[in-house]
Amino acid sequence: MNLNIPRIDLDAEINGRWHTFQGDIKLKIARMNNEDFIAGIAEMRDLVEEEEPTEDERGKMLALLYARYILRDWSGVIDKDTKKPVPYTPDAGSQILEQKQYKELLNFVVKRSASSSENWEEKTQAMGEG
Numbered sequence: 001m002n003l004n005i006p007r008i009d010l011d012a013e014i015n016g017r018w019h020t021f022q023g024d025i026k027l028k029i030a031r032m033n034n035e036d037f038i039a040g041i042a043e044m045r046d047l048v049e050e051e052e053p054t055e056d057e058r059g060k061m062l063a064l065l066y067a068r069y070i071l072r073d074w075s076g077v078i079d080k081d082t083k084k085p086v087p088y089t090p091d092a093g094s095q096i097l098e099q100k101q102y103k104e105l106l107n108f109v110v111k112r113s114a115s116s117s118e119n120w121e122e123k124t125q126a127m128g129e130g
Helices: 010-015 035-047 055-069 090-097 100-113
Strands: 017-021 025-029 071-075
Touching: 017 100, 025 100, 035 055, 055 090, 055 100, 071 090, 090 100
Parallel strands: none
Antiparallel strands: 017 025, 025 071
């Protein structure tokens, strides 16, 4: 069935879409609450079931969740000391997202991942096409 109702691009929802962050930096961001993210939250809950994590531990867990399931890749991130590109890995992403001095990056990722469903519609389908 091919309805005139907007369809979510399920691949982009999980694997992300590219967004420009401050000039030459590009971030591939998946949609908030995608299946992988929800499963990751459940895993984290199981790990901390017996003991309430501290605020610092919660921040690290959230950074890890975002780095694994929301921020999927980047380009243009350069190490200022070595002048070399920093390849994206969930560990690298987590280390950066948990640092308060990079909260603008975290805010950008959160905002883009939680954006309205129109941003996640299939690109090939225009409204009204059926």
